[in-house]
Amino acid sequence: MAGVxxxxxxxxxxxxxxxxxxxxxxxxxxxxxxxxxxxxxxxRYNALALTLREEALKKAKDVDSEIKKDRLRGPLQGxxxxxxxxxxxxxxxxxxxxxxYAGQVFDQPATVLHKLDSAGAVLIGKLSMVxxxxxxxxxxxAASLQGPGLNPWDTSKWSGGSSSGSGSAVxxxxxxxxxxxxxSGSILTPAAYCGLTGLRPTYGLVSRxxxxxxxxxxDKIGPMCRSVEDCGLVLQAISGKDAAxxxxxxxxxxxxxxxxxxFSDLKIxxxxxxxxxxLAADVKAPLQAALKEFQGMGFQWKEVELPDFPYGPVLSMxxxxxxxxxFEELITSGKVDELAxxxxxxxxxxxxxxxxxxxxxxxxxxSLIQAEIRKMFYDVDLIITPTRTTVASGARxxxxxxxxxxxxxxTPPPPASPAKRGLRDHVPAMxxxxxxxxxxxxxxxxxxxxxxxxxxxxxxxxxxVAVGREYQARTGWHKQHPKVx
Amino acid sequence: xxxxxRRQLTGSFLAGMAAAAATANASAQAPAAQESPAxxxxxxxxxxxxxRAALEKFKLPMAVEPASSFKAF
Numbered sequence: 001m002a003g004v005x006x007x008x009x010x011x012x013x014x015x016x017x018x019x020x021x022x023x024x025x026x027x028x029x030x031x032x033x034x035x036x037x038x039x040x041x042x043x044r045y046n047a048l049a050l051t052l053r054e055e056a057l058k059k060a061k062d063v064d065s066e067i068k069k070d071r072l073r074g075p076l077q078g079x080x081x082x083x084x085x086x087x088x089x090x091x092x093x094x095x096x097x098x099x100x101y102a103g104q105v106f107d108q109p110a111t112v113l114h115k116l117d118s119a120g121a122v123l124i125g126k127l128s129m130v131x132x133x134x135x136x137x138x139x140x141x142a143a144s145l146q147g148p149g150l151n152p153w154d155t156s157k158w159s160g161g162s163s164s165g166s167g168s169a170v171x172x173x174x175x176x177x178x179x180x181x182x183x184s185g186s187i188l189t190p191a192a193y194c195g196l197t198g199l200r201p202t203y204g205l206v207s208r209x210x211x212x213x214x215x216x217x218x219d220k221i222g223p224m225c226r227s228v229e230d231c232g233l234v235l236q237a238i239s240g241k242d243a244a245x246x247x248x249x250x251x252x253x254x255x256x257x258x259x260x261x262x263f264s265d266l267k268i269x270x271x272x273x274x275x276x277x278x279l280a281a282d283v284k285a286p287l288q289a290a291l292k293e294f295q296g297m298g299f300q301w302k303e304v305e306l307p308d309f310p311y312g313p314v315l316s317m318x319x320x321x322x323x324x325x326x327f328e329e330l331i332t333s334g335k336v337d338e339l340a341x342x343x344x345x346x347x348x349x350x351x352x353x354x355x356x357x358x359x360x361x362x363x364x365x366x367s368l369i370q371a372e373i374r375k376m377f378y379d380v381d382l383i384i385t386p387t388r389t390t391v392a393s394g395a396r397x398x399x400x401x402x403x404x405x406x407x408x409x410x411t412p413p414p415p416a417s418p419a420k421r422g423l424r425d426h427v428p429a430m431x432x433x434x435x436x437x438x439x440x441x442x443x444x445x446x447x448x449x450x451x452x453x454x455x456x457x458x459x460x461x462x463x464x465v466a467v468g469r470e471y472q473a474r475t476g477w478h479k480q481h482p483k484v485x
Numbered sequence: 486x487x488x489x490x491r492r493q494l495t496g497s498f499l500a501g502m503a504a505a506a507a508t509a510n511a512s513a514q515a516p517a518a519q520e521s522p523a524x525x526x527x528x529x530x531x532x533x534x535x536x537r538a539a540l541e542k543f544k545l546p547m548a549v550e551p552a553s554s555f556k557a558f
Contacts, residue, residue, distance in 0.1 A: 069488065137529070203556045217555040247555065313536035342525050350529035358533070361540050363551030368543075370557040434530070434556025458556045 011171035077120030110210025136347030143341035192451030201432030204249030207242030257466035269304035269380035271422035286443025321359035323350030352433030387451035401417030
Protein backbone atom coordinates (compact mmCIF):
# COMPACT_ATOMS: atom_id res chain seq x y z
CA MET A 1 0.00 0.00 0.00
CA ALA A 2 1.27 3.42 -0.96
CA GLY A 3 -0.03 5.00 2.26
CA VAL A 4 -1.93 8.16 2.92
CA UNK A 5 -0.45 11.52 2.00
CA UNK A 6 -1.69 15.10 2.33
CA UNK A 7 -3.39 15.07 -1.08
CA UNK A 8 -6.09 12.61 0.04
CA UNK A 9 -7.71 15.24 2.21
CA UNK A 10 -8.80 17.17 -0.88
CA UNK A 11 -9.92 14.25 -3.05
CA UNK A 12 -13.53 13.79 -4.11
CA UNK A 13 -15.73 10.93 -2.93
CA UNK A 14 -15.28 9.03 -6.19
CA UNK A 15 -11.50 9.49 -6.17
CA UNK A 16 -11.15 8.30 -2.58
CA UNK A 17 -13.39 5.33 -3.14
CA UNK A 18 -11.40 4.34 -6.25
CA UNK A 19 -8.17 4.45 -4.25
CA UNK A 20 -9.70 2.28 -1.54
CA UNK A 21 -10.86 -0.25 -4.10
CA UNK A 22 -7.44 -0.21 -5.74
CA UNK A 23 -6.00 -0.85 -2.27
CA UNK A 24 -3.66 2.14 -2.47
CA UNK A 25 -4.38 2.44 1.23
CA UNK A 26 -6.76 0.74 3.62
CA UNK A 27 -9.90 2.29 5.04
CA UNK A 28 -8.36 2.03 8.51
CA UNK A 29 -5.32 4.03 7.35
CA UNK A 30 -7.52 6.60 5.67
CA UNK A 31 -9.82 6.93 8.66
CA UNK A 32 -6.94 7.26 11.09
CA UNK A 33 -5.40 10.01 8.94
CA UNK A 34 -8.69 11.92 8.79
CA UNK A 35 -9.32 11.50 12.53
CA UNK A 36 -5.82 12.81 13.30
CA UNK A 37 -6.43 15.78 11.06
CA UNK A 38 -9.91 16.49 12.41
CA UNK A 39 -8.77 16.36 16.02
CA UNK A 40 -5.70 18.46 15.29
CA UNK A 41 -7.22 21.25 13.23
CA UNK A 42 -10.95 21.37 13.98
CA UNK A 43 -10.46 23.14 17.34
CA ARG A 44 -8.71 25.91 15.41
CA TYR A 45 -12.07 26.62 13.72
CA ASN A 46 -14.29 25.69 16.70
CA ALA A 47 -15.67 23.05 14.36
CA LEU A 48 -15.62 19.85 16.39
CA ALA A 49 -18.45 18.87 18.73
CA LEU A 50 -17.45 15.23 19.23
CA THR A 51 -14.77 12.97 17.83
CA LEU A 52 -15.90 9.45 16.96
CA ARG A 53 -12.43 7.97 16.35
CA GLU A 54 -13.04 4.66 18.07
CA GLU A 55 -16.35 3.99 16.31
CA ALA A 56 -14.94 5.19 12.99
CA LEU A 57 -11.94 2.84 13.17
CA LYS A 58 -14.24 -0.06 13.97
CA LYS A 59 -16.37 0.78 10.95
CA ALA A 60 -13.26 1.19 8.81
CA LYS A 61 -12.10 -2.29 9.75
CA ASP A 62 -15.48 -3.66 8.59
CA VAL A 63 -15.18 -1.74 5.33
CA ASP A 64 -11.70 -3.13 4.69
CA SER A 65 -13.02 -6.61 5.25
CA GLU A 66 -15.90 -5.98 2.80
CA ILE A 67 -13.63 -4.56 0.13
CA LYS A 68 -11.31 -7.53 0.53
CA LYS A 69 -14.30 -9.80 -0.21
CA ASP A 70 -15.39 -7.60 -3.14
CA ARG A 71 -18.59 -6.68 -1.32
CA LEU A 72 -18.82 -3.21 -2.80
CA ARG A 73 -21.53 -0.83 -1.68
CA GLY A 74 -21.01 2.16 -3.95
CA PRO A 75 -18.97 5.35 -3.99
CA LEU A 76 -19.48 6.36 -0.35
CA GLN A 77 -18.03 3.12 0.97
CA GLY A 78 -15.04 3.85 3.19
CA UNK A 79 -15.18 7.62 2.72
CA UNK A 80 -14.95 9.65 5.98
CA UNK A 81 -17.54 12.32 6.72
CA UNK A 82 -18.86 14.52 9.52
CA UNK A 83 -22.38 15.37 10.67
CA UNK A 84 -23.90 18.47 12.20
CA UNK A 85 -24.49 17.94 15.92
CA UNK A 86 -28.22 18.28 15.37
CA UNK A 87 -28.37 14.65 14.21
CA UNK A 88 -28.78 11.90 16.79
CA UNK A 89 -25.90 9.45 17.13
CA UNK A 90 -26.53 6.73 19.72
CA UNK A 91 -24.86 6.56 23.12
CA UNK A 92 -23.00 9.85 22.73
CA UNK A 93 -24.07 13.40 23.47
CA UNK A 94 -26.12 15.14 20.78
CA UNK A 95 -26.07 18.71 22.00
CA UNK A 96 -27.81 20.74 19.28
CA UNK A 97 -25.01 23.23 19.99
CA UNK A 98 -26.79 24.36 23.14
CA UNK A 99 -25.84 24.19 26.83
CA UNK A 100 -29.28 23.04 28.05
CA TYR A 101 -28.86 19.92 25.89
CA ALA A 102 -25.16 19.29 26.56
CA GLY A 103 -25.88 15.95 28.26
CA GLN A 104 -28.58 14.75 25.88
CA VAL A 105 -28.09 11.15 24.66
CA PHE A 106 -30.23 9.24 22.17
CA ASP A 107 -30.31 5.50 21.67
CA GLN A 108 -31.01 5.47 17.92
CA PRO A 109 -29.19 7.17 15.06
CA ALA A 110 -30.87 9.72 12.83
CA THR A 111 -32.18 8.13 9.64
CA VAL A 112 -29.60 9.93 7.46
CA LEU A 113 -26.74 8.57 9.57
CA HIS A 114 -28.23 5.09 9.39
CA LYS A 115 -28.53 5.35 5.60
CA LEU A 116 -24.94 6.52 5.27
CA ASP A 117 -23.79 3.69 7.51
CA SER A 118 -25.57 1.25 5.22
CA ALA A 119 -23.76 2.79 2.26
CA GLY A 120 -20.46 2.06 4.02
CA ALA A 121 -19.65 5.69 4.86
CA VAL A 122 -17.46 6.32 7.90
CA LEU A 123 -18.66 8.94 10.39
CA ILE A 124 -15.58 10.42 12.09
CA GLY A 125 -17.12 13.23 14.12
CA LYS A 126 -20.04 15.44 15.03
CA LEU A 127 -19.58 19.03 13.93
CA SER A 128 -20.44 22.22 15.75
CA MET A 129 -23.47 24.36 15.04
CA VAL A 130 -25.18 27.53 16.16
CA UNK A 131 -27.24 26.69 19.24
CA UNK A 132 -30.68 25.32 18.34
CA UNK A 133 -29.84 26.13 14.70
CA UNK A 134 -30.26 29.80 15.57
CA UNK A 135 -34.02 29.49 15.77
CA UNK A 136 -34.45 32.31 18.28
CA UNK A 137 -32.56 34.80 16.12
CA UNK A 138 -28.94 35.12 17.26
CA UNK A 139 -26.93 38.32 17.27
CA UNK A 140 -23.40 36.92 17.59
CA UNK A 141 -21.57 34.09 15.79
CA ALA A 142 -20.44 32.95 19.27
CA ALA A 143 -23.96 31.56 19.86
CA SER A 144 -22.68 27.99 20.10
CA LEU A 145 -21.28 25.55 22.67
CA GLN A 146 -17.99 25.57 20.75
CA GLY A 147 -17.80 29.34 20.20
CA PRO A 148 -17.97 31.15 16.87
CA GLY A 149 -17.42 29.02 13.77
CA LEU A 150 -14.17 30.29 12.27
CA ASN A 151 -13.61 30.40 8.54
CA PRO A 152 -10.62 28.39 7.22
CA TRP A 153 -10.02 31.07 4.57
CA ASP A 154 -9.51 33.67 7.28
CA THR A 155 -9.94 32.71 10.90
CA SER A 156 -10.94 36.25 11.88
CA LYS A 157 -14.11 35.70 9.83
CA TRP A 158 -17.22 33.71 10.55
CA SER A 159 -17.88 30.39 8.80
CA GLY A 160 -21.60 31.15 8.56
CA GLY A 161 -24.51 29.50 10.31
CA SER A 162 -26.09 27.49 11.47
CA SER A 163 -24.12 24.53 9.98
CA SER A 164 -20.89 26.30 11.00
CA GLY A 165 -18.72 23.29 11.83
CA SER A 166 -19.84 21.44 8.70
CA GLY A 167 -18.73 24.45 6.61
CA SER A 168 -15.34 24.82 8.29
CA ALA A 169 -14.52 21.11 8.42
CA VAL A 170 -15.17 20.41 4.74
CA UNK A 171 -13.45 23.61 3.60
CA UNK A 172 -10.33 22.73 5.61
CA UNK A 173 -10.25 19.15 4.31
CA UNK A 174 -10.95 17.69 7.76
CA UNK A 175 -13.76 15.56 6.34
CA UNK A 176 -14.55 14.77 2.70
CA UNK A 177 -18.12 15.95 3.11
CA UNK A 178 -20.58 16.79 5.86
CA UNK A 179 -24.27 16.70 6.54
CA UNK A 180 -25.90 20.03 7.34
CA UNK A 181 -29.44 21.22 7.77
CA UNK A 182 -31.40 24.21 6.57
CA UNK A 183 -34.53 25.86 7.90
CA SER A 184 -33.75 29.12 6.17
CA GLY A 185 -30.21 29.48 4.85
CA SER A 186 -28.23 27.20 7.16
CA ILE A 187 -26.73 25.10 4.35
CA LEU A 188 -26.43 27.81 1.70
CA THR A 189 -24.81 30.44 3.93
CA PRO A 190 -21.93 28.46 5.46
CA ALA A 191 -21.33 26.72 2.12
CA ALA A 192 -21.04 30.10 0.37
CA TYR A 193 -18.90 31.68 3.09
CA CYS A 194 -16.52 28.70 3.21
CA GLY A 195 -16.26 28.14 -0.57
CA LEU A 196 -18.20 24.86 -0.61
CA THR A 197 -20.83 23.29 -2.77
CA GLY A 198 -24.01 22.79 -0.76
CA LEU A 199 -27.30 21.26 -1.77
CA ARG A 200 -30.56 22.07 -0.04
CA PRO A 201 -32.95 19.30 -1.12
CA THR A 202 -36.65 19.62 -1.81
CA TYR A 203 -38.68 19.62 1.40
CA GLY A 204 -39.55 16.00 2.22
CA LEU A 205 -36.89 14.36 0.06
CA VAL A 206 -34.54 13.58 2.97
CA SER A 207 -35.84 12.19 6.27
CA ARG A 208 -35.50 14.41 9.34
CA UNK A 209 -36.14 11.55 11.77
CA UNK A 210 -33.59 11.84 14.57
CA UNK A 211 -32.78 15.46 13.74
CA UNK A 212 -33.58 18.36 16.05
CA UNK A 213 -36.84 19.96 14.98
CA UNK A 214 -36.84 23.72 14.66
CA UNK A 215 -39.73 24.14 12.23
CA UNK A 216 -41.61 21.05 11.07
CA UNK A 217 -42.72 22.70 7.85
CA UNK A 218 -39.36 24.21 6.91
CA ASP A 219 -36.56 21.88 8.08
CA LYS A 220 -34.43 20.11 5.46
CA ILE A 221 -31.24 18.04 5.68
CA GLY A 222 -28.63 18.07 2.95
CA PRO A 223 -25.00 17.59 1.90
CA MET A 224 -22.15 20.08 2.11
CA CYS A 225 -19.28 18.99 -0.13
CA ARG A 226 -16.44 20.26 -2.31
CA SER A 227 -18.11 19.46 -5.64
CA VAL A 228 -21.51 19.13 -7.25
CA GLU A 229 -20.87 15.49 -8.06
CA ASP A 230 -20.19 14.72 -4.39
CA CYS A 231 -23.44 16.46 -3.42
CA GLY A 232 -25.32 14.31 -5.91
CA LEU A 233 -23.77 11.10 -4.63
CA VAL A 234 -24.49 11.92 -0.98
CA LEU A 235 -28.04 13.02 -1.76
CA GLN A 236 -28.65 9.71 -3.53
CA ALA A 237 -27.62 7.86 -0.37
CA ILE A 238 -29.64 9.91 2.13
CA SER A 239 -32.87 10.54 0.19
CA GLY A 240 -35.91 8.29 0.17
CA LYS A 241 -39.06 7.31 1.96
CA ASP A 242 -39.03 7.08 5.74
CA ALA A 243 -42.07 6.17 7.79
CA ALA A 244 -40.42 7.78 10.81
CA UNK A 245 -40.66 11.24 9.22
CA UNK A 246 -44.28 12.39 8.76
CA UNK A 247 -43.14 14.86 6.09
CA UNK A 248 -41.33 12.25 4.00
CA UNK A 249 -42.43 12.61 0.39
CA UNK A 250 -41.78 8.98 -0.39
CA UNK A 251 -39.57 9.99 -3.29
CA UNK A 252 -35.96 9.07 -3.87
CA UNK A 253 -33.18 10.81 -5.73
CA UNK A 254 -30.98 8.96 -8.20
CA UNK A 255 -27.83 10.66 -9.35
CA UNK A 256 -28.41 10.82 -13.10
CA UNK A 257 -27.56 14.30 -14.39
CA UNK A 258 -26.88 12.84 -17.82
CA UNK A 259 -30.62 12.52 -18.42
CA UNK A 260 -31.30 16.23 -17.94
CA UNK A 261 -32.58 18.04 -21.02
CA UNK A 262 -29.89 19.60 -23.18
CA PHE A 263 -28.87 23.04 -22.05
CA SER A 264 -30.24 24.80 -25.12
CA ASP A 265 -33.72 23.59 -24.06
CA LEU A 266 -33.41 24.91 -20.52
CA LYS A 267 -34.53 28.42 -19.62
CA ILE A 268 -32.84 30.21 -16.74
CA UNK A 269 -34.48 33.06 -14.86
CA UNK A 270 -32.36 35.89 -13.48
CA UNK A 271 -32.80 39.42 -12.15
CA UNK A 272 -30.23 41.88 -13.55
CA UNK A 273 -30.48 44.00 -10.39
CA UNK A 274 -29.18 41.08 -8.28
CA UNK A 275 -25.83 41.35 -10.03
CA UNK A 276 -25.45 45.10 -9.97
CA UNK A 277 -27.28 47.49 -7.66
CA UNK A 278 -26.09 47.79 -4.10
CA LEU A 279 -23.18 45.38 -4.47
CA ALA A 280 -19.72 46.38 -3.24
CA ALA A 281 -17.27 46.72 -6.15
CA ASP A 282 -15.05 43.83 -5.05
CA VAL A 283 -18.09 41.54 -4.86
CA LYS A 284 -19.71 42.77 -8.05
CA ALA A 285 -16.88 41.87 -10.44
CA PRO A 286 -16.59 38.16 -9.51
CA LEU A 287 -20.36 37.73 -9.33
CA GLN A 288 -20.82 39.31 -12.76
CA ALA A 289 -18.05 37.08 -14.13
CA ALA A 290 -19.92 34.06 -12.79
CA LEU A 291 -23.14 35.15 -14.46
CA LYS A 292 -21.26 35.68 -17.71
CA GLU A 293 -19.85 32.16 -17.50
CA PHE A 294 -23.36 30.74 -17.14
CA GLN A 295 -24.57 32.93 -20.00
CA GLY A 296 -21.95 31.29 -22.20
CA MET A 297 -23.29 27.80 -21.54
CA GLY A 298 -26.06 27.90 -24.14
CA PHE A 299 -29.21 28.32 -22.03
CA GLN A 300 -32.23 30.44 -22.86
CA TRP A 301 -32.60 33.41 -20.49
CA LYS A 302 -35.51 35.33 -19.06
CA GLU A 303 -35.66 38.21 -16.61
CA VAL A 304 -37.69 37.38 -13.50
CA GLU A 305 -38.18 38.74 -10.03
CA LEU A 306 -39.79 37.49 -6.88
CA PRO A 307 -43.45 38.35 -6.43
CA ASP A 308 -44.01 41.07 -3.85
CA PHE A 309 -44.52 39.41 -0.46
CA PRO A 310 -43.16 40.07 3.04
CA TYR A 311 -41.04 36.91 2.98
CA GLY A 312 -39.12 37.73 6.16
CA PRO A 313 -42.18 38.35 8.35
CA VAL A 314 -43.98 35.29 6.96
CA LEU A 315 -41.00 33.03 7.57
CA SER A 316 -40.45 34.53 11.01
CA MET A 317 -44.06 33.94 12.05
CA UNK A 318 -44.10 30.35 10.73
CA UNK A 319 -40.75 29.48 12.29
CA UNK A 320 -41.58 31.30 15.53
CA UNK A 321 -44.98 29.67 15.86
CA UNK A 322 -43.54 26.20 15.40
CA UNK A 323 -40.35 26.74 17.42
CA UNK A 324 -42.40 28.20 20.28
CA UNK A 325 -44.33 24.95 20.47
CA UNK A 326 -41.27 22.72 19.96
CA PHE A 327 -39.22 24.48 22.66
CA GLU A 328 -42.07 25.39 25.01
CA GLU A 329 -40.69 23.30 27.85
CA LEU A 330 -37.21 24.80 27.43
CA ILE A 331 -38.70 28.28 27.54
CA THR A 332 -41.17 27.87 30.39
CA SER A 333 -38.74 25.90 32.58
CA GLY A 334 -36.30 28.80 32.49
CA LYS A 335 -33.54 26.59 31.05
CA VAL A 336 -33.63 28.78 27.97
CA ASP A 337 -31.61 31.29 30.01
CA GLU A 338 -28.62 28.93 29.77
CA LEU A 339 -28.25 29.67 26.05
CA ALA A 340 -25.18 31.65 25.02
CA UNK A 341 -26.85 34.40 23.02
CA UNK A 342 -29.16 36.88 24.78
CA UNK A 343 -30.98 37.57 21.53
CA UNK A 344 -31.78 33.90 21.09
CA UNK A 345 -33.18 33.76 24.62
CA UNK A 346 -35.37 36.81 24.04
CA UNK A 347 -36.45 35.57 20.60
CA UNK A 348 -37.50 32.16 21.89
CA UNK A 349 -39.40 33.66 24.82
CA UNK A 350 -41.21 36.05 22.50
CA UNK A 351 -42.45 33.14 20.36
CA UNK A 352 -44.91 32.27 23.14
CA UNK A 353 -46.73 35.50 22.18
CA UNK A 354 -47.50 34.21 18.67
CA UNK A 355 -51.18 33.36 18.51
CA UNK A 356 -52.89 30.67 16.46
CA UNK A 357 -54.29 33.47 14.30
CA UNK A 358 -50.80 34.91 13.67
CA UNK A 359 -49.51 31.50 12.66
CA UNK A 360 -52.45 30.62 10.46
CA UNK A 361 -52.39 33.99 8.71
CA UNK A 362 -48.71 33.47 7.97
CA UNK A 363 -49.47 30.00 6.60
CA UNK A 364 -52.25 31.45 4.45
CA UNK A 365 -49.89 34.04 2.99
CA UNK A 366 -47.46 31.16 2.48
CA SER A 367 -50.10 29.50 0.28
CA LEU A 368 -50.17 32.62 -1.89
CA ILE A 369 -46.38 32.71 -2.02
CA GLN A 370 -46.25 29.08 -3.14
CA ALA A 371 -48.84 29.70 -5.85
CA GLU A 372 -46.94 32.71 -7.23
CA ILE A 373 -43.58 30.94 -7.15
CA ARG A 374 -45.16 27.98 -8.91
CA LYS A 375 -46.26 30.38 -11.67
CA MET A 376 -42.75 31.76 -11.86
CA PHE A 377 -41.46 28.29 -12.68
CA TYR A 378 -43.99 27.87 -15.51
CA ASP A 379 -41.73 30.19 -17.49
CA VAL A 380 -38.29 29.05 -16.39
CA ASP A 381 -36.60 25.78 -15.42
CA LEU A 382 -34.08 27.22 -13.02
CA ILE A 383 -33.26 30.55 -11.50
CA ILE A 384 -29.82 31.89 -10.69
CA THR A 385 -28.84 34.45 -8.06
CA PRO A 386 -25.89 35.27 -5.79
CA THR A 387 -26.11 33.06 -2.71
CA ARG A 388 -25.15 36.00 -0.49
CA THR A 389 -24.38 39.54 -1.54
CA THR A 390 -21.44 39.86 0.85
CA VAL A 391 -18.51 37.72 1.94
CA ALA A 392 -18.27 36.36 5.49
CA SER A 393 -18.45 38.95 8.26
CA GLY A 394 -16.10 39.17 11.27
CA ALA A 395 -16.34 36.28 13.69
CA ARG A 396 -16.76 38.65 16.64
CA UNK A 397 -19.02 41.17 14.90
CA UNK A 398 -22.70 41.43 15.73
CA UNK A 399 -24.91 40.26 12.90
CA UNK A 400 -26.90 43.14 11.45
CA UNK A 401 -30.54 42.47 12.00
CA UNK A 402 -33.43 43.04 14.32
CA UNK A 403 -33.82 40.69 17.30
CA UNK A 404 -35.58 37.44 16.57
CA UNK A 405 -35.53 38.29 12.89
CA UNK A 406 -36.86 36.21 10.10
CA UNK A 407 -34.33 33.85 8.64
CA UNK A 408 -31.98 31.63 10.57
CA UNK A 409 -28.82 33.35 9.37
CA UNK A 410 -29.08 37.11 8.98
CA THR A 411 -30.58 38.42 5.80
CA PRO A 412 -28.31 40.80 3.89
CA PRO A 413 -29.36 44.43 3.92
CA PRO A 414 -31.33 45.52 0.88
CA PRO A 415 -29.47 47.39 -1.85
CA ALA A 416 -29.14 51.16 -1.36
CA SER A 417 -31.83 52.03 -3.86
CA PRO A 418 -33.48 48.85 -5.04
CA ALA A 419 -35.25 49.66 -8.26
CA LYS A 420 -36.62 46.13 -8.26
CA ARG A 421 -37.00 43.37 -5.73
CA GLY A 422 -34.98 40.97 -7.89
CA LEU A 423 -34.37 37.58 -6.29
CA ARG A 424 -32.48 38.74 -3.23
CA ASP A 425 -35.03 37.34 -0.79
CA HIS A 426 -34.47 33.90 -2.29
CA VAL A 427 -33.48 32.35 1.05
CA PRO A 428 -36.77 32.93 2.93
CA ALA A 429 -38.89 32.82 -0.26
CA MET A 430 -37.60 29.51 -1.59
CA UNK A 431 -37.53 27.91 1.84
CA UNK A 432 -41.19 28.83 2.30
CA UNK A 433 -41.81 27.20 -1.08
CA UNK A 434 -39.76 24.11 -0.15
CA UNK A 435 -37.66 24.28 -3.32
CA UNK A 436 -34.21 22.76 -3.84
CA UNK A 437 -31.12 24.91 -4.28
CA UNK A 438 -27.46 24.39 -5.07
CA UNK A 439 -24.74 26.85 -4.09
CA UNK A 440 -21.30 26.73 -5.67
CA UNK A 441 -18.15 28.79 -5.17
CA UNK A 442 -17.76 31.35 -7.95
CA UNK A 443 -14.82 33.58 -7.02
CA UNK A 444 -13.34 35.65 -4.24
CA UNK A 445 -13.59 39.11 -2.73
CA UNK A 446 -11.14 40.24 -0.04
CA UNK A 447 -9.66 36.71 -0.19
CA UNK A 448 -12.97 35.22 0.91
CA UNK A 449 -15.20 32.95 -1.19
CA UNK A 450 -18.42 34.00 -2.89
CA UNK A 451 -21.23 31.69 -3.94
CA UNK A 452 -23.78 31.51 -6.71
CA UNK A 453 -27.08 29.65 -6.30
CA UNK A 454 -29.29 27.73 -8.68
CA UNK A 455 -32.87 26.98 -7.65
CA UNK A 456 -35.43 24.78 -9.37
CA UNK A 457 -38.77 22.99 -9.07
CA UNK A 458 -39.37 20.34 -6.42
CA UNK A 459 -37.57 17.03 -7.02
CA UNK A 460 -35.67 18.46 -10.00
CA UNK A 461 -32.30 18.14 -8.25
CA UNK A 462 -30.72 16.45 -11.28
CA UNK A 463 -31.13 19.68 -13.26
CA UNK A 464 -29.22 21.55 -10.55
CA VAL A 465 -26.54 18.89 -10.57
CA ALA A 466 -26.24 18.79 -14.37
CA VAL A 467 -25.85 22.56 -14.70
CA GLY A 468 -23.65 22.84 -11.63
CA ARG A 469 -21.34 20.07 -12.75
CA GLU A 470 -20.80 21.76 -16.11
CA TYR A 471 -20.08 25.09 -14.39
CA GLN A 472 -17.50 23.42 -12.16
CA ALA A 473 -15.90 21.65 -15.12
CA ARG A 474 -15.49 25.03 -16.82
CA THR A 475 -14.28 27.11 -13.88
CA GLY A 476 -12.54 25.05 -11.21
CA TRP A 477 -13.37 27.44 -8.34
CA HIS A 478 -14.41 24.42 -6.28
CA LYS A 479 -10.89 23.02 -6.45
CA GLN A 480 -9.36 25.92 -4.57
CA HIS A 481 -8.85 25.36 -0.90
CA PRO A 482 -7.40 27.32 2.02
CA LYS A 483 -3.98 26.73 3.53
CA VAL A 484 -4.35 24.57 6.61
CA UNK A 485 -1.55 23.82 9.07
CA UNK B 486 -54.94 83.64 30.43
CA UNK B 487 -52.91 81.43 32.77
CA UNK B 488 -51.06 83.39 35.41
CA UNK B 489 -48.26 81.81 37.46
CA UNK B 490 -46.65 83.18 40.56
CA ARG B 491 -42.89 83.06 41.03
CA ARG B 492 -42.96 79.81 43.05
CA GLN B 493 -45.13 78.09 40.44
CA LEU B 494 -42.92 79.41 37.69
CA THR B 495 -39.78 78.10 39.39
CA GLY B 496 -41.47 74.74 39.99
CA SER B 497 -42.58 74.54 36.38
CA PHE B 498 -39.07 75.42 35.14
CA LEU B 499 -37.45 72.81 37.37
CA ALA B 500 -39.96 70.18 36.30
CA GLY B 501 -39.21 70.99 32.67
CA MET B 502 -35.48 70.74 33.32
CA ALA B 503 -35.96 67.41 35.05
CA ALA B 504 -38.09 66.11 32.20
CA ALA B 505 -35.51 67.23 29.64
CA ALA B 506 -32.70 65.67 31.67
CA ALA B 507 -34.67 62.44 32.00
CA THR B 508 -35.27 62.34 28.24
CA ALA B 509 -31.59 63.00 27.50
CA ASN B 510 -30.60 60.35 30.00
CA ALA B 511 -33.01 57.84 28.52
CA SER B 512 -31.66 58.44 24.99
CA ALA B 513 -28.10 58.02 26.23
CA GLN B 514 -29.03 54.76 27.91
CA ALA B 515 -31.17 53.39 25.07
CA PRO B 516 -28.53 51.08 23.60
CA ALA B 517 -27.74 49.68 27.04
CA ALA B 518 -31.42 49.13 27.77
CA GLN B 519 -31.71 47.38 24.41
CA GLU B 520 -28.96 44.97 25.48
CA SER B 521 -30.57 44.07 28.81
CA PRO B 522 -32.61 40.84 28.84
CA ALA B 523 -35.80 42.81 29.43
CA UNK B 524 -34.94 45.26 26.64
CA UNK B 525 -34.15 42.42 24.25
CA UNK B 526 -37.41 40.68 25.09
CA UNK B 527 -39.31 43.92 24.47
CA UNK B 528 -37.53 44.30 21.14
CA UNK B 529 -38.33 40.69 20.20
CA UNK B 530 -41.98 41.23 21.05
CA UNK B 531 -42.03 44.45 19.02
CA UNK B 532 -40.61 42.44 16.14
CA UNK B 533 -43.56 40.05 16.34
CA UNK B 534 -45.94 43.02 16.42
CA UNK B 535 -44.31 44.45 13.32
CA UNK B 536 -44.42 41.08 11.53
CA ARG B 537 -48.10 40.80 12.47
CA ALA B 538 -48.70 44.26 10.98
CA ALA B 539 -46.90 43.26 7.77
CA LEU B 540 -49.15 40.22 7.44
CA GLU B 541 -52.31 42.16 8.24
CA LYS B 542 -51.71 44.28 5.16
CA PHE B 543 -52.64 41.23 3.12
CA LYS B 544 -56.31 40.87 2.37
CA LEU B 545 -56.89 37.14 2.68
CA PRO B 546 -60.13 35.89 1.10
CA MET B 547 -61.84 33.14 3.04
CA ALA B 548 -60.92 30.66 0.32
CA VAL B 549 -57.20 31.05 0.99
CA GLU B 550 -56.38 28.15 3.27
CA PRO B 551 -53.16 27.72 5.23
CA ALA B 552 -50.39 25.96 3.33
CA SER B 553 -50.80 22.26 3.97
CA SER B 554 -48.14 21.12 1.55
CA PHE B 555 -44.82 22.65 2.37
CA LYS B 556 -43.48 22.91 -1.11
CA ALA B 557 -44.77 24.69 -4.18
CA PHE B 558 -46.22 22.46 -6.96
